[in-house]
Amino acid sequence: MRTEEKLYTLRYKKDDKSHLAIKDVNTCLECTAKYGEPQPCVSICPANVFSWQNNRIVIGYENCVECGASRIACPYENIDWNYPRFGKGIALRYA
Amino acid sequence: MLDYDIVVVGAGPAGSAAALKAASEGKKVLVIERGPEPGSKNVSGAMIRKDYVTSVFGEDMPFERNVETIKLSLYNGNKPVNIEFHPRGLVTTGRLKFDKWLSSVSEKAGAMVIPKTTALKLNWENGVAKSLTTDRGEVSAKSFVLAEGVNSLVSMESGIKGDWTPENSVQAVKMVYSIKKSDLNTLFDLPDDNTGMSWRMITSDPLIAGFMYTYKDSLAVGIGSPIKELIDRKIRPEKLLDDFLAMTGIAEKVKGYSLREYSAKIIPEGGFPDINVAKGNVYLCGDAIGLVDPLTFDGITPAIASGTLAGEAAVYNYDKEIYRYNLMKNPEISKIAKERKLETDFMTGNKAGEYINMVSSMLEGWASGDLMGIRNTMVSNYRNLIPDLMTFVMRMR
Ligand SMILES: Cc1cc2nc3c(=O)[nH]c(=O)nc-3n(C[C@H](O)[C@H](O)[C@H](O)COP(=O)(O)OP(=O)(O)OC[C@H]3O[C@@H](n4cnc5c(N)ncnc54)[C@H](O)[C@@H]3O)c2cc1C
Numbered sequence: 001m002r003t004e005e006k007l008y009t010l011r012y013k014k015d016d017k018s019h020l021a022i023k024d025v026n027t028c029l030e031c032t033a034k035y036g037e038p039q040p041c042v043s044i045c046p047a048n049v050f051s052w053q054n055n056r057i058v059i060g061y062e063n064c065v066e067c068g069a070s071r072i073a074c075p076y077e078n079i080d081w082n083y084p085r086f087g088k089g090i091a092l093r094y095a
Numbered sequence: 096m097l098d099y100d101i102v103v104v105g106a107g108p109a110g111s112a113a114a115l116k117a118a119s120e121g122k123k124v125l126v127i128e129r130g131p132e133p134g135s136k137n138v139s140g141a142m143i144r145k146d147y148v149t150s151v152f153g154e155d156m157p158f159e160r161n162v163e164t165i166k167l168s169l170y171n172g173n174k175p176v177n178i179e180f181h182p183r184g185l186v187t188t189g190r191l192k193f194d195k196w197l198s199s200v201s202e203k204a205g206a207m208v209i210p211k212t213t214a215l216k217l218n219w220e221n222g223v224a225k226s227l228t229t230d231r232g233e234v235s236a237k238s239f240v241l242a243e244g245v246n247s248l249v250s251m252e253s254g255i256k257g258d259w260t261p262e263n264s265v266q267a268v269k270m271v272y273s274i275k276k277s278d279l280n281t282l283f284d285l286p287d288d289n290t291g292m293s294w295r296m297i298t299s300d301p302l303i304a305g306f307m308y309t310y311k312d313s314l315a316v317g318i319g320s321p322i323k324e325l326i327d328r329k330i331r332p333e334k335l336l337d338d339f340l341a342m343t344g345i346a347e348k349v350k351g352y353s354l355r356e357y358s359a360k361i362i363p364e365g366g367f368p369d370i371n372v373a374k375g376n377v378y379l380c381g382d383a384i385g386l387v388d389p390l391t392f393d394g395i396t397p398a399i400a401s402g403t404l405a406g407e408a409a410v411y412n413y414d415k416e417i418y419r420y421n422l423m424k425n426p427e428i429s430k431i432a433k434e435r436k437l438e439t440d441f442m443t444g445n446k447a448g449e450y451i452n453m454v455s456s457m458l459e460g461w462a463s464g465d466l467m468g469i470r471n472t473m474v475s476n477y478r479n480l481i482p483d484l485m486t487f488v489m490r491m492r
Pocket residue numbers: 083104105106107108109110127128129130133134136137138139140141142143212213214215242243244245246247248249267268269317359360361362380381382383386387392393394395396398
C-alpha cells in the first residue's frame with residue numbers, strides 16, 4: 001500500500017498556515033552535499049512531507065502526522081517545527 | 096487575563112494525573128490541550144496496567160481486551176525464538192477513549208479542560224513563570240505543569256530541557272486494521288470477545304521493537320526503531336513496518352481486511368534522571384522528561400506516576416530538588432532510571448543482536464544434541480548477557 005493511501009485513513013483539518021518551515025534554504029544544499037539523497041528529513045518522515053525538487057526541500061505540511069521525527073533528524077536544526085494552530089492537523093481515532 | 100492556581104499543558108496521562116491531583120487538593124486548575132479532544136493527537140500500542148490506572152483514576156476504565164497471553168519473539172534472520180507468558184492485569188486500549196476518560200475524571204474533580212488550544216510559551220519574571228501564552232490568548236497561574244509529551248516545545252522554548260537527538264530517540268509507526276470480532280477470535284485462537292493476546296518482537300538488524308495487540312474488533316501493529324539507524328541507513332519507517340509485517344506473517348493474516356488508521360510518533364529513549372525536571376514554579380513530567388521504556392513501550396504508568404507527583408509539586412510549590420527526589424523514590428519511575436544503561440546498550444551497542452544470537456545458538460545446540468555447545472555459549476556469555484536478558488524478559492511482562 002502506498003504511503004498516500006495510508007494517509008487517506010486519517011481525519012484532518014487543514015490549518016491555512018504551514019506549521020513547518022525550512023529556516024535557511026542554503027543549509028539544505030550543504031546537507032545534500034554531505035548526506036546525499038534522500039536527505040535525513042525526507043527519509044525519516046512517514047508521511048512524505050518533504051521532497052527534494054529543483055534543489056530545494058518542498059514541504060507538503062498538510063500530510064504531516066505530527067510525529068516529531070523530522071525536527072530531530074535534521075542534522076542542522078534547520079526545520080522550524082511547530083504545532084498546527086487551534087486544534088487543527090490530524091485527529092486520530094484508534095491510535 | 097484568566098487566572099488559575101495551576102495551569103497544566105497537555106491532557107495525556109501525565110497531564111490528567113497532575114490535574115486530578117491538584118484539583119483534588121482544592122486548587123483551581125486549567126488544562127490546555129492542543130487536540131480537538133484529549134487523545135486525538137496521541138499514539139500508543141497500547142497495552143497498559145489496568146490496576147495501576149484504576150488505583151489513581153478509579154473504576155470504569157475503558158479498554159479493548161484483557162491480555163491473557165504475551166508472546167515474545169526474538170528474531171535472528173527470519174527464524175524467531177519464542178517465549179510465552181501469561182500476564183496478570185494487562186489490557187489493551189486506544190488513546191482517544193482512554194485519554195478522554197482520564198480527562199473526564201480530572202474534570203469531575205474540578206479541573207477545567209480546554210481543547211483545540213496550543214500552548215506557545217511561558218512568560219518569566221526573575222526565574223518565576225507568571226503566565227502562559229497560547230494561540231487563543233494568555234492565562235496566568237501560580238504554578239505550571241508541562242505534560243506535553245515527547246515533542247515538548249514549551250519546555251524547550253523555556254530552556255528547561257534540550258531536544259532529543261537521533262541517538263536517543265525512536266521513530267514509531269503504527270497501523271490499525273478493522274477485523275470483526277469473530278474473525279479476530281479465529282485468527283488468534285481467542286476464546287471470546289474479551290480475551291486478547293499480545294505479541295512483542297525484537298529484531299536485531301535493523302534493531303526493531305515491534306508489537307501486535309488485539310483490540311475488540313481490530314488489530315494494532317507497529318514498530319519502533321532508533322532514528323539514528325534509520326537515517327544512517329536511509330530506511331523509511333513505513334516501508335520498514337511493511338517489511339516487518341511480511342516477515343512476521345502478520346501481513347498474511349490481515350490480508351483482505353481494511354486499514355482503519357495509520358499513525359506515527361517518536362519515543363524518547365534518554366531523559367530522567369539525566370535531565371532537568373523543573374524550573375522555578377514549572378514542573379515537567381511524563382514523556383517530556385523521557386519516562387518511557389522504548390523496548391517494552393511502557394510509558395503510560397510512569398506518565399501517571401510522574402504526573403501525580405508534578406501535580407503535588409505544583410500545589411505545594413516544591414523546590415526542584417524535592418520534586419526530583421520524589422520522582423526518584425517512586426518505584427515506577429526509578430525502575431526506568433535504573434534501566435537506562437541497559438537501554439542505551441540495547442540502542443547503541445548491538446546487545447539485542449547478541450541476545451538473539453545467544454538464545455538461538457543455545458537452542459540450536461540443544462536441538463542438535465550439542466550439549467557442549469550450549470555449555471560454551473552459557474559460559475562465554477553468562478557474566479554479562481544472561482542477567483541482562485532476564486531483566487529484559489521480566490520487563491516485557
Ligand atoms: C507506537 C507507540 C506505542 C506505545 N505503546 C505503549 C504501550 O503499549 N503502553 C504504554 O504504557 N505506553 C506506550 N507508549 C508510550 C506512551 O504513549 C507514552 O509514554 C505516554 O503517552 C506518555 O504520556 P504523556 O502524558 O507524558 O504524553 P502524551 O501522551 O504525549 O500527552 C501529551 C499531551 O499534551 C498535548 N500537548 C503537547 N504539546 C502541547 C501544547 N504546546 N499545547 C497544548 N497541548 C499540548 C498533546 O496533544 C497530548 O495530548 C507507546 C508509544 C508509542 C509511540
